[in-house]
Amino acid sequence: MSTLKVGIIGLGGIARSHCDAIATLDNVEVVAVADLFEEKRSQYMEEYGIPRGYPTHTELLKDDEIDAVAVVLGHQLHHRLTVDACNAGKHVLVEKPMALSLEQCDAMIDAAASNNVKLMVGHTPHFSGILLKMKEILDSGRLGPLMTIVCYSCKNWTYANRAPQYRSRFHGGGMWLTNGVHVVDRLTWLMASQAVSVSASIGTRAHYQAADDTATALIRYKNGLAGVAVSIAYADGPPIMDTQVICVNGTVRIGGGRQPFLQVGQGDEWQDIPYDDPPAVMHYEWKSFVESIEQDIEPPASGEWSRHIMEILFAAESSAISGQDVVLESGLSWTHQRAGVPVTRDHGWI
Numbered sequence: 123m124s125t126l127k128v129g130i131i132g133l134g135g136i137a138r139s140h141c142d143a144i145a146t147l148d149n150v151e152v153v154a155v156a157d158l159f160e161e162k163r164s165q166y167m168e169e170y171g172i173p174r175g176y177p178t179h180t181e182l183l184k185d186d187e188i189d190a191v192a193v194v195l196g197h198q199l200h201h202r203l204t205v206d207a208c209n210a211g212k213h214v215l216v217e218k219p220m221a222l223s224l225e226q227c228d229a230m231i232d233a234a235a236s237n238n239v240k241l242m243v244g245h246t247p248h249f250s251g252i253l254l255k256m257k258e259i260l261d262s263g264r265l266g267p268l269m270t271i272v273c274y275s276c277k278n279w280t281y282a283n284r285a286p287q288y289r290s291r292f293h294g295g296g297m298w299l300t301n302g303v304h305v306v307d308r309l310t311w312l313m314a315s316q317a318v319s320v321s322a323s324i325g326t327r328a329h330y331q332a333a334d335d336t337a338t339a340l341i342r343y344k345n346g347l348a349g350v351a352v353s354i355a356y357a358d359g360p361p362i363m364d365t366q367v368i369c370v371n372g373t374v375r376i377g378g379g380r381q382p383f384l385q386v387g388q389g390d391e392w393q394d395i396p397y398d399d400p401p402a403v404m405h406y407e408w409k410s411f412v413e414s415i416e417q418d419i420e421p422p423a424s425g426e427w428s429r430h431i432m433e434i435l436f437a438a439e440s441s442a443i444s445g446q447d448v449v450l451e452s453g454l455s456w457t458h459q460r461a462g463v464p465v466t467r468d469h470g471w472i
Contacts, residue, residue, distance in 0.1 A: 126150045126412055129188040129212075131179045131203060132195035133157040133166055136217060139246075140192050141170050143404035150412055156182040179203055183210040190240075190415065193217060196287045197294030201226035204241070208233035213240040215411050219303045219435065220428040222294045224451070227432055231425035235461065242411050242421035243428035245307040248469065249406035252376055252384050253308065255397035256367070259374050259386065260312065266370035271312055271349040274378070275305045276362040279355035281329050289331035296333030298324055299435060302353035306341070306434050307423075312367055315345035317434045318453040324442035328357045339438040344456065351438075410469060420461055422469025430457060 128144060130137055130152055137155075144150045154174040155166050163175035176182040182191070183206060190213035193203045201221040207214045214234065220243045221227045234241035247253055259265065279297065287293035288300060310317065322339035329335050335355040342348045363378020372388040374395075384395040400406050414421040433450050441448040459465070 124149075126415065127153045127187050127189045129154040129156065129182045129185065129191045130166070131156045131182060131191055131193050131207075132199075133159075133162040134194060137166070137192075137194045139402070139404050140194060140408070141166065143402040143408045145170070146401045146405050147408060147412065149416075150408060153187055154182055154185055179206065183207060183212065188212060190215065190411075192244075196285070197299065198222060198287060201230060204230045205233045208237045208239050208241065211237055211239060213411075213415050215242050215244060215408070217244045218246075218307075218428070219294065219299045220425070220432050224429065224433060224436065227425070227429040231429065234425060240411070240414050240421050241425040242414065243423045243425070244404070244407060245304065245423045245428070245431070246404060246407060247304050247308055248311060248423055249400075249404070249410065251399045251406075252382055252397050253365075254406070255384055255395065256365070256374055256376060257312065259395070260314075260367065260369075265367075265372040265374060265386070265388075268313065268345075268347055269368045269370060270347060271309055271368070272352070272364075272366045273305045273309045273349070274352045274362045274364045275301045276352065276354040276356065276359070277301065278359060278361075279329060279335055279357065281331070281357070289329070289333055291333040296331075297335045297353050297355040298337040298439065301355070302337050302339075302351065302438075303431060303435060305351040305353050306339075307431050308365060309341065309349045309351050310343075310431060310434065312365070313343050313345070313347065313349055315343040315347070316430065316452070316457055317437075317450055318342045318344050319447050319449045320434060320437040320441050321447040322438035322441040324439060328355065337438065337442075339434075339441075341434060341438075410466065414466065417464070419464045419466055420459065422466050424461075426457065426460065 156176040191207045193216040288295040319342045324334045324337040337353045339351045361379045365376040377383045385392040437448040
């Protein structure tokens with residue numbers, strides 16, 4: 123395959139990470155951007171040498187040179203823009219969370235399948251150097267079988283600078299859907315199983331907003347184990363992005379925040395484990411997306427995977443409202459691949 127021609131839809135802050143990652147790859151090029159604001163379009167076009175800019179995604183999708191798009195807009199827009207892009211014959215990398223309902227997730231998956239294009243969701247920590255190394259350690263078997271996992275995503279919510287849609291659950295905002303999605307993705311991938319049920323407490327404690335800012339969820343999996351996901355947005359405090367995986371023969375942990383570290387604990391000692399950071403935060407994410415297109419394989423964070431992550435998130439919300447353990451819609455049966463295509467050896471459900 124020749125160079126993949128990409129269009130970026132939406133030029134908020136995270137769009138810069140996408141452009142920086144694409145710049146590290148030889149076989150990908152951003153050829154167009156779309157944003158309502160001309161100033162934003164001009165800024166990105168000048169900074170990254172992008173030849174074309176459009177005021178709307180509709181106009182960008184008419185550009186025949188574009189092979190794939192990145193949907194980098196508000197959560198409430200992911201569904202519509204992804205379906206439109208798939209129907210225009212473009213491969214899609216859409217930001218997390220995938221969508222605001224399972225019905226929307228299904229429509230996105232169906233649109234990709236019916237148009238024979240790839241759909242991947244941007245679960246960025248899934249592709250970080252430190253988490254890839256942790257997964258490699260678990261896959262090696264040196265620590266034995268899993269026992270439990272605890273994952274955190276706690277941070278300053280920066281309320282004053284947060285756009286209104288991200289402070290409204292009606293628009294898909296709140297800490298649980300915005301950052302809890304990363305915790306659940308991380309936990310589920312490391313657990314190497316599918317979820318059965320969720321028991322959660324979710325609420326608004328630190329901010330005046332129409333969305334949550336604190337969540338703690340116990341997630342039970344089909345391998346008989348359970349893990350805990352903690353996602354909190356406080357008014358002040360340092361980031362806590364820790365992950366602790368306890369196994370029969372030892373523990374592997376990530377200390378997150380501004381100075382992350384990876385350690386393996388066996389006996390009475392912790393050993394620091396080196397790992398390689400990618401040249402850009404989303405380097406492996408885009409590399410994997412391009413490979414899925416080139417090799418016609420299932421993307422590592424595919425539509426089906428991301429739908430399951432959203433199913434867990436929505437079940438946690440239902441549990442918090444009802445005060446009951448909630449069995450997932452797919453909880454009593456195994457979710458299976460529908461695409462009928464080969465899978466990547468580096469990422470995925472296992």
